[in-house]
Amino acid sequence: MPQSHDTVLEVDLGALAHNYRLLRSRLLPETRFLGVVKAYAYGSDSLAIAKKLESLGADYLAVAFTDEGVFLREGGIRLPILVLHPQPSGLGDLITHCLEPSLYSPRILRLFLQEAKARKQKDFPVHLKFNTGLNRLGFWENDVDWIQGQLDTGNTLSIRSVLSHLAASDDLGEAEFTRRQIDGFTRIVGEVREKLPGSPFFHLLNTSGIFNYPDAQWDMVRSGIGLYGYGNDQEYDKLLRPVARLRTRISQLHKIEPGEWVGYNKGFESPGYRTTATLPIGHADGIGRIYGKGRGIFHLHGKPAPIIGNVCMDMTMIDVTDIPCREGDEVVVYGGPHSAEVLARGAGTISYELLTGISRRVAREIRDES
Numbered sequence: 001m002p003q004s005h006d007t008v009l010e011v012d013l014g015a016l017a018h019n020y021r022l023l024r025s026r027l028l029p030e031t032r033f034l035g036v037v038k039a040y041a042y043g044s045d046s047l048a049i050a051k052k053l054e055s056l057g058a059d060y061l062a063v064a065f066t067d068e069g070v071f072l073r074e075g076g077i078r079l080p081i082l083v084l085h086p087q088p089s090g091l092g093d094l095i096t097h098c099l100e101p102s103l104y105s106p107r108i109l110r111l112f113l114q115e116a117k118a119r120k121q122k123d124f125p126v127h128l129k130f131n132t133g134l135n136r137l138g139f140w141e142n143d144v145d146w147i148q149g150q151l152d153t154g155n156t157l158s159i160r161s162v163l164s165h166l167a168a169s170d171d172l173g174e175a176e177f178t179r180r181q182i183d184g185f186t187r188i189v190g191e192v193r194e195k196l197p198g199s200p201f202f203h204l205l206n207t208s209g210i211f212n213y214p215d216a217q218w219d220m221v222r223s224g225i226g227l228y229g230y231g232n233d234q235e236y237d238k239l240l241r242p243v244a245r246l247r248t249r250i251s252q253l254h255k256i257e258p259g260e261w262v263g264y265n266k267g268f269e270s271p272g273y274r275t276t277a278t279l280p281i282g283h284a285d286g287i288g289r290i291y292g293k294g295r296g297i298f299h300l301h302g303k304p305a306p307i308i309g310n311v312c313m314d315m316t317m318i319d320v321t322d323i324p325c326r327e328g329d330e331v332v333v334y335g336g337p338h339s340a341e342v343l344a345r346g347a348g349t350i351s352y353e354l355l356t357g358i359s360r361r362v363a364r365e366i367r368d369e370s
């Protein structure tokens with residue numbers, strides 16, 4: 001798609017390399033590293049990120065859905081790719097593109113076994129996901145016997161790994177709950193070793209798990225947000241570098257008189273003489289309405305400029321009264337010193353949502369100075 005608007009998402013692969021090495025340095029040298037590149041690599045550019053992770057020496061990649069993995073295969077990615085949440089409709093595609101499913105329920109295991117048998121697969125690598133308290137996806141601990149029964153009928157599938165996912169690894173106030181999840185996973189590891197064929201490897205930790213529970217790293221970790229530069233904690237954020245920087249430019253400046261209104265539905269009433277800047281970025285680009293009325297703050301020449309009124313579909317207005325500027329000047333939405341986490345928090349959400357919401361109409365500019 002031709003990119004014709006002044007809003008650009010810069011993707012800094014040097015920052016990615018820094019974050020990868022930083023995260024790896026917190027792990028044992030033999031622990032494998034899976035880079036999570038779902039949701040277009042957290043809204044950045046999944047192919048560019050996957051290529052860089054491949055060259056940095058990552059062991060695995062993960063996506064949420066089959067199509068995301070197919071896109072990476074078609075882009076030439078050779079690393080093993082775990083599909084975290086395969087759906088019944090894409091299982092054939094998954095096999096033909098050598099993607100590896102996380103099997104999370106009796107239904108999806110049966111369907112996948114059927115599909116793999118129909119395609120005469122032998123030892124097709126699969127991963128088993130167990131629920132240890134997140135209560136989102138996964139087999140229960142007492143499903144191991146049932147799984148054993150299913151897999152006994154030939155060698156169509158081979159269990160490559162066994163995983164679970166922590167619900168609150170970022171919240172040390174929930175350490176006791178997390179420890180119970182870790183204990184639950186430890187029991188599952190024991191049962192799997194005893195009852196299931198092959199010698200799968202085990203993994204539990206996401207980014208915050210790497211920082212807060214490194215003793216539970218088992219054979220591999222799965223990191224997403226940390227690779228992109230955010231650690232769910234101010235101290236960890238300082239160690240990481242944001243990969244994405246979202247910038248735009250002032251389309252037009254307006255001088256507003258006291259009592260005038262700005263934007264749809266009179267979202268802002270000017271209390272005095274004000275200068276406003278209109279930017280070519282709106283909720284169709286990924287800046288939700290929730291950021292309106294001062295909850296979101298952008299930066300112009302390093303100074304904070306709050307959003308005024310309602311965010312429109314293709315435009316946003318900010319207050320630049322006290323910042324000398326001209327039409328065409330650059331405005332930073334987030335990135336560099338201006339944390340996406342801070343912007344997101346101002347609107348009551350989290351960096352994950354803000355980052356993954358940047359739409360495809362925003363041009364990506366890939367930089368690699370590593």
Ligand SMILES: *Cc1c(COP(=O)(O)O)cnc(C)c1O
Pocket residue numbers: 036038084165205206207208222223224225226
């Ligand atoms: C998204 C996801 C991750 C990555 O989590 P981060 O907090 O971004 O590191 C890891 N594991 C699973 C199962 C996920 O769905």
